[in-house]
Amino acid sequence: MKPATIINVLVVATLLVAPYWLNAYWVDVLNSIGIYAVLALSLNVILGYAGLFHMGHAAFFAVGTYTTAILNTQFGIPVLWLMPLSGLTAGFFALLVARPIIHLRGDYLLIVTIGIVEIVRIALVNNVFGITGGSNGIFGINRPELFGYVIRTPHEFYYLIFGFAAITVLLFLRLENSRFGRALNYIREDDVAAEGSGIDAAHYKLVAFVLGAFWAGMAGTIFAAKMTIVSPQSFTFWESVVMFTIVILGGSGNIRGVLLGAFLIVGLPEVFREFAGARMLVFGAAMILMMIFRPKGILPAQPRTYNLDFLAGPRGGGK
Amino acid sequence: MQLFLEQLTNGLAVGGIYALIALGYTMVYGVLKLINFAHGDLFTIGAFFGLTLLLSLGLTSHIGPVAGIIVLVLMVMGLVALIGALLERVAYRPLRTSPRLSAVVSALGASIFFQNAIMLIYGARFRVYPHDLLPTTTVSFLGVSIPVMRIVLFGASLVMMAGLYYFVQRTKTGTAIRAAAIDQGAAKLMGIDVNRVIMYVFLIGPALGGAAGVMVGMYYGQINFTMGWVYGLKAFTAAILGGIGNIPGAMLGGLLLGVIEAMGATYISLAWKDAISFMVLILILIFRPTGLLGERVADKV
Amino acid sequence: MSASPLLRLSQLTKSFGGVMAVNQVSFDVDHGTIVGLIGPNGAGKTTVFNLITGNYRPDSGEILFDGRNIVNMRTNRIVTLGIARTFQTIRLFQNMSALENVLAGCHCRMRSGAIGAMLRLPWQKREERQALEIAVGELEFVGLRSQLDQAARNLSYGNQRLLEIARALATKPRFLILDEPAGGMNDYETQVLVDLINQIRERGITVLLIEHDMNLVMKICEKLVVLEYGVMIAQGAPMEIQKDQRVIDAYLGAPDDDEDEDF
Numbered sequence: 001m002k003p004a005t006i007i008n009v010l011v012v013a014t015l016l017v018a019p020y021w022l023n024a025y026w027v028d029v030l031n032s033i034g035i036y037a038v039l040a041l042s043l044n045v046i047l048g049y050a051g052l053f054h055m056g057h058a059a060f061f062a063v064g065t066y067t068t069a070i071l072n073t074q075f076g077i078p079v080l081w082l083m084p085l086s087g088l089t090a091g092f093f094a095l096l097v098a099r100p101i102i103h104l105r106g107d108y109l110l111i112v113t114i115g116i117v118e119i120v121r122i123a124l125v126n127n128v129f130g131i132t133g134g135s136n137g138i139f140g141i142n143r144p145e146l147f148g149y150v151i152r153t154p155h156e157f158y159y160l161i162f163g164f165a166a167i168t169v170l171l172f173l174r175l176e177n178s179r180f181g182r183a184l185n186y187i188r189e190d191d192v193a194a195e196g197s198g199i200d201a202a203h204y205k206l207v208a209f210v211l212g213a214f215w216a217g218m219a220g221t222i223f224a225a226k227m228t229i230v231s232p233q234s235f236t237f238w239e240s241v242v243m244f245t246i247v248i249l250g251g252s253g254n255i256r257g258v259l260l261g262a263f264l265i266v267g268l269p270e271v272f273r274e275f276a277g278a279r280m281l282v283f284g285a286a287m288i289l290m291m292i293f294r295p296k297g298i299l300p301a302q303p304r305t306y307n308l309d310f311l312a313g314p315r316g317g318g319k
Numbered sequence: 320m321q322l323f324l325e326q327l328t329n330g331l332a333v334g335g336i337y338a339l340i341a342l343g344y345t346m347v348y349g350v351l352k353l354i355n356f357a358h359g360d361l362f363t364i365g366a367f368f369g370l371t372l373l374l375s376l377g378l379t380s381h382i383g384p385v386a387g388i389i390v391l392v393l394m395v396m397g398l399v400a401l402i403g404a405l406l407e408r409v410a411y412r413p414l415r416t417s418p419r420l421s422a423v424v425s426a427l428g429a430s431i432f433f434q435n436a437i438m439l440i441y442g443a444r445f446r447v448y449p450h451d452l453l454p455t456t457t458v459s460f461l462g463v464s465i466p467v468m469r470i471v472l473f474g475a476s477l478v479m480m481a482g483l484y485y486f487v488q489r490t491k492t493g494t495a496i497r498a499a500a501i502d503q504g505a506a507k508l509m510g511i512d513v514n515r516v517i518m519y520v521f522l523i524g525p526a527l528g529g530a531a532g533v534m535v536g537m538y539y540g541q542i543n544f545t546m547g548w549v550y551g552l553k554a555f556t557a558a559i560l561g562g563i564g565n566i567p568g569a570m571l572g573g574l575l576l577g578v579i580e581a582m583g584a585t586y587i588s589l590a591w592k593d594a595i596s597f598m599v600l601i602l603i604l605i606f607r608p609t610g611l612l613g614e615r616v617a618d619k620v
Numbered sequence: 621m622s623a624s625p626l627l628r629l630s631q632l633t634k635s636f637g638g639v640m641a642v643n644q645v646s647f648d649v650d651h652g653t654i655v656g657l658i659g660p661n662g663a664g665k666t667t668v669f670n671l672i673t674g675n676y677r678p679d680s681g682e683i684l685f686d687g688r689n690i691v692n693m694r695t696n697r698i699v700t701l702g703i704a705r706t707f708q709t710i711r712l713f714q715n716m717s718a719l720e721n722v723l724a725g726c727h728c729r730m731r732s733g734a735i736g737a738m739l740r741l742p743w744q745k746r747e748e749r750q751a752l753e754i755a756v757g758e759l760e761f762v763g764l765r766s767q768l769d770q771a772a773r774n775l776s777y778g779n780q781r782l783l784e785i786a787r788a789l790a791t792k793p794r795f796l797i798l799d800e801p802a803g804g805m806n807d808y809e810t811q812v813l814v815d816l817i818n819q820i821r822e823r824g825i826t827v828l829l830i831e832h833d834m835n836l837v838m839k840i841c842e843k844l845v846v847l848e849y850g851v852m853i854a855q856g857a858p859m860e861i862q863k864d865q866r867v868i869d870a871y872l873g874a875p876d877d878d879e880d881e882d883f
Contacts, residue, residue, distance in 0.1 A: 053420060100605045106419055107354050111555060112604050115597035118552070122594040171738040178737030179730050179748070186713055186724045193711035196673065198699035198728030198791050211734055237548070241427060248424050280435040287428025291421040292413045303717055303771070310749060311756055 015162060019155050027154040029270045034161035035223055037262035038168050040246040041255065042215030045172070047244065048253035048301070049181055050208040051188025053106050056113030057243045059097075059120040060213035062235035064090040064220025066124065069138040069230045070131050079144040083221040090217025091210045098209040102202055117240050124232040137231025144225040157226050164222060168215065169255055176255065177304055184208055185253075242266070245283075249290055251297030260299055324463040326581040332469040332538065334577020335476030339531040340554030341561070341569035342483060343403075343524025349500035349564035350520050352419070356426035357406060358528055359551020360433035365399045365529025366542040367441055370448060388537075392475075395533050396526035403525025404518055412517075430548070437544040445543045448536040472534050479527060480570050487566055492519055500564060549593065553580075556600040562610030571611065624687055626651045626795055626826050627672070632681035634667055641667040643850040644681070649795070649843075654817065654827040656837040656858075659847035660870055665830045666708055668847070669797055672828075673705050674698045685795070700728045704793035706784040708800050708830070712772040718783055719768040722755040725790025729754075758786040762816060778809040785816070789825075796820060798829040802836055814840055838862070846870070 001009075019027050043057045064086040071077050071085070101112050127134035144151045144160065151160055175181050183204050186194040191201045224230050246265050251257020269279045290297075340362050347355045372378070372391050379387035410429045414422045457464040487493035498506040499516040507513050535550070536542050557576040561568025576596060583595035603610065625648035634642040642664045649655045657665050670676040672683055674695040683690050690698055704725070713721050730751055732744040759765045762782040767775060772783060781801055788796055801817070802810045810833065817840055821827060831837050837844065837858065844861045846854040848870040854861055861867055 053423070101601070104604060104608070107423055108604055108608065110423065111354065111552075111559075112601050114552065115556075115600045119594045119597050119601075122591060126588075126590045174740055175734060175737050178734075178744075179727060179732050179751075180734045180737050182720060182723060183727060185716065185720075186727075189713035189715060190711055192675070193707070193713065194724065195695040196675075196699065196705055196707070196711070197724040197787055198696050198704075199724065200694070200696045207734060241431070245424075245427075248420070278435070278439065280431055281439065284428045284430070284432030284435060287431065288410045288425045291417070291425040291428070295414075295417055295421045303769075304720065306719060306752060308752060308756065311753060 019158050024154045027158050029267065031154055031157050031161050031226065033262050033266045034158070034165050035219055035226070036243065036246060036266045037259055038161075038165050038219045038222075039216055039243050040250070040258045040262050041165075041168050041172055042212045042219065043243050044212075044247050044253065044255070044258050045175070045184070045215075046208045046212040047247050048258070049176065049184035049188065050205055051184075052205060052208065053110035054113050054209070054212075055110050055237075055240050055244050056115075056117040057212070057216055058235045058237070058239035059113075059117040060090045060094055060216040061220050061223070061239070062120055062124065062232075063093045063213075064217025065224045065230050065234070066132055066138070066220075067217065068221040068224040069141050072141050072224070073138055074131075076142075079142050079221060079225045080146065083218050086221045087214040087217040090220065091214035094209045094213030095206065098206055102205045102209070114237060114240070117235070117237055121232050121235050121237075124235065133231075135232060137229060137233075139229040141224050141228045141230070143228070144222075151225070157222075161222060161226075164218075169259070172255060180204075180207075182304075188253075245287060249287065249297055251299035251301060253301035254297065254299050257297050257299030257301070261297070264298075321463055322585065323582075324461065325465075326585045327578060328463070328465050328469050328473075330578035330581030331574060332472045332577070333581065334557075334574035335473045335480075336531045336534050336538070336573075337550075337554050337557045337577050338570045338573025339476050339479060339527045339534075340550060341557040341573045342480070342566065343528045344551075344555050345558040345561070345563055345566060345569040346496070346500075346520045346524045348558070349566075350496065350503070350517055351411070351415075351422075353411065353422050353426065354555065355411075355524075356423070356551070357410070357429035357433055358524065359547035359549075359554070360430050360437070361399055361403055361406070361525040361547070362528040362532045362535075362550055362554075363437055363542070363544060363547035364402060364433065365395050365525075365532025366536045366546070367437055367446070367532075367544075368395045368398050368529065369533035369536055370446055370542065373449060392530050392533050395529045399529025399532075400522040400526040403521045403528075406525075407517060407521040412514075434544055434547065441544065443544060445541045448540050448542065450540050468538060472538055475534065476531075479530060483523065483527070484566065484570075486523075492516075496520060552600075553593075553596050556596055556603075559600060559603055559608075559610055562612040565610065565612050568610055568612035575611075625649055626686060627828070628682075628684040629668070629672075630682045630684070632668070632671060632683065633679045634664075634671055634676055635679060640850045642671065642678075642847075645847065645850070645852045646681075647845045647852065647855055649826060649828055652821065652824065652826055653843060654821055654829070654841050656841035656844045657828060657830050657847065658832075658834075658837060658844055658861075659853075662849075663847040664850040665847055666799060667850075669705065669799055669828075669830065672698075672797065673703060696728065699791050699793075702792070702794035703797065704788035704791045704795070705797040706781070706788055706799055706801060708803065710777075710780045710784060712780055712783060712787075714773040715771060717769050717771055718759060718764055718775065718786075719752075719755055721772050721783055722758050722786045722790045723751055725758070725787040726751040726754050728791055755786075755790055758789045759783075761789065761819070762786045763812070778805045781805065782813075782816070785820075789820070793825060795826045795828070798827065798831075800830050800832065802831055802833045810836060 018030065039057065039061060043054065046052050046054045067086040067089040068079060068082045071082055072079055097116055101109060104112060124132045125135045151157055183199050186197065186199055187201045187204055195201050242265060246261040247258055249265065250261020272279055343358045344355060347353060369391060372394060378391050381387065406429055410425045411422060414425055457466050487496060495511045495516050496519060498509065498511055499513055503513055553576060554573065557572035558569045560576055561572025576599065579599060580592055580596055584592040587595065627649040630646045632642055632645045645668060657668060659665055667676065671678050674693055678691060685701060685703060690701065713724065730747050732747055736744045756765060756768065759768050762785055764779060764782055764786065772780060775783060785801065802813055805813060814836055817827060841858055844855065844858050845852060846861060846867050853866045853870060854864045
């Protein structure tokens, strides 16, 4: 077996059995990591693959979370049924807001997406349409039910969250190694050349946004179910920064890197709780140092490999 | 009408502060094409330094309120300028040739670092500025009573902007800054020391931002370690509004945004005040990304 | 052979901030030919290319490709119709492999999207294999098969130009636009390029190229179009153009500065 495979097996095995040795508190920390991991993976489609400086992911997460919270508390629709719907709402919202800004250059896009996240938060605080509950938010969200089994404890949520994360990883790996994934990479490298090669850059950027938002919206459903209370405080600009940083520091465009980033950035501060005050300070300094000494992240994106064995003729040296 | 004029003066006073912060963004962007995310936090640092100096030195009682405040502001400007130059040295200079995203992330890191440093030193709660620094009297003008504070703040920001404008237009260093903003490579070839220009920019911008911090403390009476980022984002909006990289643009954009926001808060909704500013930002970037005074450049592909 | 040309420019005009970069330019490119667009630096040649490929929009005039007006069409649509290009300043996906660069060209002839990729449908796998086959084939055609897993930035300058041609060919074009393909190549590489362009024509692809290397142009083009200050001053067979007094004046009188265009 290759070393990478061994590591994969070990990581998956550890994650499967970890809850048996951990108390509710630490399982809850792992649950947070899991949700952030899914969010960061969905942001990675936009930021990592397509190279779009998007720092407003918390807005899409918020739309998904509130969709679940509102529809569940108002109409009693079971939480997990709302997952695709919350994804669609977030995706639709992304389509609306991304459409006019998609052509903006790098850092302009960054600042606009920050603006969007703030507008969404202010809208939630101001009880927009009278359905978001203002700054108190919405409470009384039902527990999710899977095949008649109600998910309640952190240990039960753990398997829901990490199950969803596993599906996400699997699907996004396929996405990465496809025509779609490559198209996003071409756009990241040089969008003029990509268009000159026949790739509809604007369309793909938009699809990346919608897909990333769809996934963040679905993560929102799980978040709403886990918290049972949602409020605007969960969707500040800093939430977006955390997601952004997970992707950049972990390894932009690399799924393993993003997962590692989620563990380090969400998990480490919990480990060093005694230094709670200083942890964000260290976090800020680490961002500067990483950019200087390891700008592509802890685990940089690796080139794709192609199996060319099926081709006739001289071996091209492709793996 | 009365309400309108009252909000107009309020908007101009706040707008002057936005303009001072916006100048820091616009100058850095002009020379480095970098959004200095930490700039808003330099502003916060200015506000807190101002508070510390006010409480510890008692300048206003020794040399009188006016001279005391002027000396205080100058000291704060000097200190914040040093931090600004240090920031450039540590967090941006090593990334001068890196992809833009690296510098942006570094700037974010610096912002997080500063915010938490302020929080560790001064605490997370709101801190209160002494409110007896300036007489709280008002003057009557056209039937509208205007607090003296507003006039002083507006006047002070105008003086600083005029000073900067003179410096940039008339001095050799100012010319070098403008040259480097147009074309760094060409400026280098003409014998301009670009590193020095960048250092100047990181001295001047933060100095103005620091002064703005003290002004906000005096105007609103309370400060907090996170306030820099909302102010920063608004000042950045002002810089974009005027045309990023354009110094008179930042001044105009700041004043304009201050007025738009004051009017929006009065006639639309106070609760949506911040959202209005961000909407302005987004609309400008969509419809006129070059800002009001920016030149319309040919669409480059 | 049909009378209508593959590409027809008529009265094409584009100005930048008052400067007429391209002024009332009209010419035809017939099926299966190799046409050269020449002229002193700054004559507007690359602008003509950018107009054809939709990177710029003309102020006025028409561009007919196979009888169809492609003005105001988006670049990627134009590529899909069968016009491919290379860039004057090489624009490869520098951090990606040579193979992936060519796969970019295959993109517009493929169909699978995000959902298909996630579900990994059988037809999608088949399509992926076909694309790999085409990409490797084009790399072989330009002589870069042995370097297919090299990052584009690690290739020599001449090979980077060849890789751009391979990427353009992978879009299955009927019409190929080459912007200074021999730029930065040595004599041997240029000779290889001449053979390659002839082979491209043998594949039934019509070629329009900008080139400063007059030797190359005279050798392979059956028709030349000459621009000066955005105006077409001559067109015809290479032998006639060589004798044209206006062309000679334009070349002798023009300062030899660098072309200050973006591509």
